[in-house]
Amino acid sequence: xxxxxxxxxxxxxxxxxxxxxxxxxxxxxxxxxxxxxxxxxxxxxxxxxxxxxxxxxxxxxxxxx
Numbered sequence: 001x002x003x004x005x006x007x008x009x010x011x012x013x014x015x016x017x018x019x020x021x022x023x024x025x026x027x028x029x030x031x032x033x034x035x036x037x038x039x040x041x042x043x044x045x046x047x048x049x050x051x052x053x054x055x056x057x058x059x060x061x062x063x064x065x
Contacts, residue, residue, distance in 0.1 A: 033039040058064075 030043060033043050
């Protein structure tokens, strides 16, 4: 039974490392775009617009707004 709980306790650590790896690999190609001011402003604007789009969509779907 101890082996079972040892095995189960590894899943949160695996999930965190997997999620962090996905985010780091997704952000890595965007880092060179932040070196030029024009592309940095465009990239930050796109991220903010995407976040606002998701926020408004979820609020509408859940009937909060």
